[in-house]
Amino acid sequence: xxxxLYVILDRTAARGRDxxxxxxxxIAGGCRLVQLxxxxxxxxxxxxxxxxxxxxxxxxxVTFIVNDRVDLAVAxxxxxxHLGQDDLPPRAARQLLRPGMVLGRSTHSVAQAREAQAEGAxxxxxxxxxxxxxKPEFQLVGPELIRAVRPQTKAPLVGIGGVTxxxxxxxxxxxxxxxxxxxxxxxAPDPAAATREFLAAIRAERDLTRRGSL
Numbered sequence: 249x250x251x252x253l254y255v256i257l258d259r260t261a262a263r264g265r266d267x268x269x270x271x272x273x274x275i276a277g278g279c280r281l282v283q284l285x286x287x288x289x290x291x292x293x294x295x296x297x298x299x300x301x302x303x304x305x306x307x308x309x310v311t312f313i314v315n316d317r318v319d320l321a322v323a324x325x326x327x328x329x330h331l332g333q334d335d336l337p338p339r340a341a342r343q344l345l346r347p348g349m350v351l352g353r354s355t356h357s358v359a360q361a362r363e364a365q366a367e368g369a370x371x372x373x374x375x376x377x378x379x380x381x382x383k384p385e386f387q388l389v390g391p392e393l394i395r396a397v398r399p400q401t402k403a404p405l406v407g408i409g410g411v412t413x414x415x416x417x418x419x420x421x422x423x424x425x426x427x428x429x430x431x432x433x434x435x436a437p438d439p440a441a442a443t444r445e446f447l448a449a450i451r452a453e454r455d456l457t458r459r460g461s462l
Contacts, residue, residue, distance in 0.1 A: 249311045249327075249350060250280040251371055251404045251426035253446050256315070257301065258285045261434040270439050271301055275308040277443025283330055285315040285430070298324050313352065318344050328352065328370070333360065338367035354408075356387045361397040361405075369403060373428060376409025377419055381431065391422035398423035413445050417453040426450070 255274045257267045271282060284301055286294050298314065302324050305312035313328045314321035318341050321329040328350025331341055338351050345351065353364035354373045364372045374397055376388050394407055407419035408428040419427050429446065436442035 251406050252450050253279050254281045254406055254426055254428035255279045255433045256283045256285050256428055256430045258430050258434055261431045263435060268300055268304060270434055271304055273439035274433060274443045275310055277440040278447050279443050281311045283313040283315055291317055291320045302326055313350060322346060338364060338369050342368055356389055358396050358400060362400055365401045365403050371404040371406055372401060373406045373408045375407060377407045378410030378415055380410035391418050394422035394424050413449055416446060416449050420450055420453040421457060
């Protein structure tokens with residue numbers, strides 16, 4: 249799993265555009281980690297779309313994660329599931345997953361990040377980094393929380409919330425292994441170009457950080 253750029257596919261953020269086409273564009277742009285996020289459709293309605301997205305990811309060598317819904321993730325053979333603080337705790341969810349499935353956890357404090365690691369999360373999402381319209385109710389914690397969490401865990405850290413091409417370097421500089429984005433790619437006029445621009449900015453900041461540590 250490469251957490252450098254974690255693109256979250258969301259119908260609302262896509263504003264009516266086809267999620268399969270957006271997925272194809274992000275894969276073409278170099279993204280290798282994708283999540284399907286759906287807060288309104290019931291699992292039965294979502295199932296056919298989720299299966300098609302999973303197949304596209306499989307063909308493209310991309311890790312495919314389902315948000316919230318452990319049952320759907322298992323049913324379609326997804327690579328993993330991402331759980332929020334109000335979802336099943338990782339320890340309970342792990343009992344339902346197939347061996348080897350990726351389990352991610354959203355966190356908003358050092359204590360939650362420690363708990364996620366203790367319960368076996370494979371990666372930890374930290375947010376919100378910046379103000380975001382996708383999740384306006386999210387607690388704003390900023391890149392400072394990445395800095396605080398980084399010494400506490402060896403699990404990959406992913407900054408989420410309001411991340412753009414302009415501020416992504418701040419998140420990587422704080423110690424994140426990658427960033428998760430929704431509107432910045434899913435709602436972009438050219439998702440492939442937006443993906444490439446994010447990856448270039450992430451690589452550039454990593455190069456600067458490595459040179460600075462020499």
